[in-house]
Amino acid sequence: MKYIQCYLLFFSGLLLLSGCDNKQNSSEQISKKKIVIATSGEPSPFTTVNSKGELIGYDIDVVKAIFAELPQYQISFEITEFTSVLAGLDADRYQVGANNFAMNEQRKEKYFYTDPIFLNQYVIAVKSDDNRINSFKDLHGKSTETTPGLNYSTALEQYNQQNPNNPVNIDYSEADLLALLQHVESGKYDFQLVDRAMLQQFIDQHQLKLKSIELSAEDSARIGLPYSYLLVSKSGQGEQLTQDLNQGIKNIIHNGKLAEISYHYFNADYSPK
Helix, strand or coil: CHHHHHHHHHHHHHHHHHHHHHHHHHHHHHHCEEEEEEECCCCCCCCEECCCCCEECHHHHHHHHHHHCCCCEEEEEEECCHHHHHHHHHCCCCCEEEEEECCCHHHHHHEEECCCCEECCEEEEEECCCCCCCCHHHHCCCEEEECCCCHHHHHHHHHHHHCCCCCCEEEECCCCHHHHHHHHHCCCCCCEEEEHHHHHHHHHHHCCCEEEEECCHHHHHHHCCCEEEEEEECCCCHHHHHHHHHHHHHHHHHCCHHHHHHHHHHCCCCCCC
């Protein structure tokens, strides 16, 4: 009987400890700050949904790597329209936007920008046998299609305001980047503004008969700095969250994780230095 009593006491102690551990784990989960990351699921390879219905991409993997450095947060992702990403950040429905965001002054007034997560260069994509376009000024009277709200769209709109007598002909479209590039290849449109790394990947993967025209520093500045960032809502905890994200970005640059993700998607290191 004595041994049975001892066993029962020992077993009860284990249950008590287990109960404490469960309560502690539950308390830790409750204390984590919940962060919703919004993305449109394009452009690939920055953000996309694969054949299994899984959200993948450079921005997505980078976000996961950053938050792995920030155990105080619990994250989830939501796919929505590009414009809804921004509207959701305005309303603090989403706390972070991950969508290959470049910087522009209008957005800078509305959102916090993290440190850059990608270093790139903007180029003009044209048909491989098209020699009419060799710089930004050659876009006068030429045609393109673009998604409303993108930095490329804003740059072209501002260019047209400055050159009203011979503007760029802009059609707005929600088509994905592959379709936009194929429309240039077919001659339906004259050009597409695009990130160099993305263009090269699409040329390689889909055998597109396109070439890239490098932009001067001045013309590249029309579009924005050659980096992409995460956007953070200015509501609620946005300032502290941005500081924490920047620390996470520094960590994954230092430990090589950002370069590893870049090689996975682009076969080159586009991590900011």
